[in-house]
Amino acid sequence: xxxxxxxxxxxxxxxxxxxxxxxxxxxxxxxxxxxxxxxxxxxxxxxxxxxxxxxxxxxxxxxxxxxxxxxxxxxxxxxxxxxxxxxxxxxxxxxxxxxxxxxxxxxxxxxxxxxxxxxxxxxxxxxxxxxxxxxxxxxxxxxxxxxxxxxxxxxxxxxxxxxxxxxxxxxxxxxxxxxxxxxxxxxxxxxxxxxxxxxxxxxxxxxxxxxxxxxxxxxxxxxxxxxxxxxxxxxxxxxxxxxxxxxxxxxxxxxxxxxxxxxxxxxxxxxxxxxxxxxxxxxxxxxxxxxxxxxxxxxxxxxxxxxxxxxxxxxx
Amino acid sequence: xxxxxxxxxxxxxxxxxxxxxxxxxxxxxxxxxxxxxxxxxxxxxxxxxxxxxxxxxxxxxxxxxxxxxxxxxxxxxxxxxxxxxxxxxxxxxxxxxxxxxxxxxxxxxxxxxxxxxxxxxxxxxxxxxxxxxxxxxxxxxxxxxxxxxxxxxxxxxxxxxxxxxxxxxxxxxxxxxxxxxxxxxxxxxxxxxxxxxxxxxxxxxxxxxxxxxxxxxxxxxxxxxxxxxxxxxxxxxxxxxxxxxxxxxxxxxxxxxxxxxxxxxxxxxx
Numbered sequence: 001x002x003x004x005x006x007x008x009x010x011x012x013x014x015x016x017x018x019x020x021x022x023x024x025x026x027x028x029x030x031x032x033x034x035x036x037x038x039x040x041x042x043x044x045x046x047x048x049x050x051x052x053x054x055x056x057x058x059x060x061x062x063x064x065x066x067x068x069x070x071x072x073x074x075x076x077x078x079x080x081x082x083x084x085x086x087x088x089x090x091x092x093x094x095x096x097x098x099x100x101x102x103x104x105x106x107x108x109x110x111x112x113x114x115x116x117x118x119x120x121x122x123x124x125x126x127x128x129x130x131x132x133x134x135x136x137x138x139x140x141x142x143x144x145x146x147x148x149x150x151x152x153x154x155x156x157x158x159x160x161x162x163x164x165x166x167x168x169x170x171x172x173x174x175x176x177x178x179x180x181x182x183x184x185x186x187x188x189x190x191x192x193x194x195x196x197x198x199x200x201x202x203x204x205x206x207x208x209x210x211x212x213x214x215x216x217x218x219x220x221x222x223x224x225x226x227x228x229x230x231x232x233x234x235x236x237x238x239x240x241x242x243x244x245x246x247x248x249x250x251x252x253x254x255x256x257x258x259x260x261x262x263x264x265x266x267x268x269x270x271x272x273x274x275x276x277x278x279x280x281x282x283x284x285x286x287x288x289x290x291x292x293x294x295x296x297x298x299x300x301x302x303x304x305x306x307x308x309x310x311x312x313x314x315x316x
Numbered sequence: 317x318x319x320x321x322x323x324x325x326x327x328x329x330x331x332x333x334x335x336x337x338x339x340x341x342x343x344x345x346x347x348x349x350x351x352x353x354x355x356x357x358x359x360x361x362x363x364x365x366x367x368x369x370x371x372x373x374x375x376x377x378x379x380x381x382x383x384x385x386x387x388x389x390x391x392x393x394x395x396x397x398x399x400x401x402x403x404x405x406x407x408x409x410x411x412x413x414x415x416x417x418x419x420x421x422x423x424x425x426x427x428x429x430x431x432x433x434x435x436x437x438x439x440x441x442x443x444x445x446x447x448x449x450x451x452x453x454x455x456x457x458x459x460x461x462x463x464x465x466x467x468x469x470x471x472x473x474x475x476x477x478x479x480x481x482x483x484x485x486x487x488x489x490x491x492x493x494x495x496x497x498x499x500x501x502x503x504x505x506x507x508x509x510x511x512x513x514x515x516x517x518x519x520x521x522x523x524x525x526x527x528x529x530x531x532x533x534x535x536x537x538x539x540x541x542x543x544x545x546x547x548x549x550x551x552x553x554x555x556x557x558x559x560x561x562x563x564x565x566x567x568x569x570x571x572x573x574x575x576x577x578x579x580x581x582x583x584x585x586x
Contacts, residue, residue, distance in 0.1 A: 207402045208372050214400045216393050217424045225419065229410045310410060312453075 117185025200231025363533025
């Protein structure tokens with residue numbers, strides 16, 4: 001009985017590598033990942049509340065340096081207070097929207113700008129990498145500037161893009177302030193994509209390139225049939241970096257160019273209420289965390305779409 | 317009848333007129349007739365892979381005259397007159413078996429239905445029909461190499477160029493693949509140029525074994541094998557087979573004495 005069951009489980013698997021084992025690993029992974037999220041959250045709550053319970057209320061010093069954080073309610077509000085704060089109005093008064101509604105609206109706004117910045121960054125990065133992979137001279141000319149570009153602080157660039165933006169009117173479209181934030185976000189996001197994609201486009205083995213040569217394939221046939229698919233394992237981690245950089249870019253530029261409506265702006269304005277309402281700023285921080293998680297989830301979906309049908313090793 | 321490959325005084329120099337100049341091939345003359353199976357054997361650096369790449373127009377000769385199927389090697393490449401297989405199967409891991417075989421046809425603009433029919437035909441030829449929708453990483457090394465051969469033959473080329481295609485396989489799989497290759501060639505009538513560093517492999521497969529020597533790379537002997545068209549497990553145990561192995565080995569040793577090289581590197585006796 002047991003034997004027949006076992007036999008039925010592996011039909012025609014002779015000569016085939018352990019695809020059964022691989023399938024199992026593939027199936028188990030999402031479940032384990034899903035369990036990790038609540039576990040990590042629980043751990044965070046325990047550490048936060050635990051330290052708050054035992055740590056000194058007014059902080060402390062080691063060797064004269066004040067490095068032990070204060071645990072009083074103003075510095076470290078209870079997590080339950082942060083959660084309760086969501087349900088109350090933003091400012092005192094009747095008919096005011098709740099903090100939850102404000103945070104959701106701001107997160108949604110920043111999400112759209114981040115998505116735009118991410119998409120712009122990915123496209124820019126891929127195009128630059130393709131040009132660099134195609135023309136050796138372009139690679140030599142462009143690559144140093146790419147590295148240099150990332151040494152310019154975003155805060156310094158932010159006002160410049162706004163003032164340039166005010167002078168641009170393309171196809172009857174005004175360059176709006178949110179576009180500045182998206183451009184700045186793309187400015188951070190394109191870099192890992194360009195570098196990762198360039199490595200990926202250059203990754204095919206000599207024999208694969210010879211194979212295409214033997215078919216008299218054109219460069220663009222080689223690009224779409226070999227170089228681009230070969231680059232996928234390099235693109236996935238690059239996209240992950242780009243997604244979180246896109247969020248950082250939007251949040252930071254909202255603050256530095258004074259763009260209203262977004263989550264970065266909300267964090268600053270709630271922070272200013274900190275003395276009387278210390279739990280409030282954390283609600284906005286939650287919003288920013290959710291924004292980061294949603295972008296990460298989006299990249300995971302892209303990852304899935306790109307790496308289906310591939311062995312597990314390639315999708316890390 | 318037009319020769320499949322005709323080389324006259326072909327030479328290849330890398331890094332010409334620099335300090336790193338290498339005479340990879342000097343004065344190579346060789347004619348391969350349609351339907352022939354010819355092996356190129358020799359120690360590392362004898363230029364056997366370079367010669368194969370000249371036939372394939374992946375490299376250009378620096379001197380001499382080279383014709384493939386009666387045309388320039390370049391025209392033969394553009395016309396997809398030959399298929400090629402390497403030591404690594406080199407299947408595209410994002411394509412299933414069938415679509416890997418279709419790759420050269422895709423590049424030459426065949427329509428989908430025709431491609432699909434041809435892939436099916438090739439899969440039957442290499443006895444992998446039931447694996448059409450498997451991904452390459454689900455196959456063993458020998459099966460991957462069979463897919464690579466199917467891909468090389470997909471456009472029905474008259475000439476098959478193989479660069480140590482079984483070099484990465486274990487001995488048993490290798491012998492099995494050699495038998496498979498001979499039966500495929502018998503069915504298709506394909507001309508084969510086969511680079512190897514295994515003497516028994518060269519003797520078992522070939523009509524002629526071309527022995528080469530290094531520094532500078534050149535042909536030192538051509539051994540006619542003459543074991544007939546019917547080769548099987550018994551062939552490997554026949555005394556004529558061992559006789560030919562000895563003949564090739566001595567030709568290699570002669571090549572070695574000829575240039576005064578102390579030892580012949582990279583030749584397998586097994």
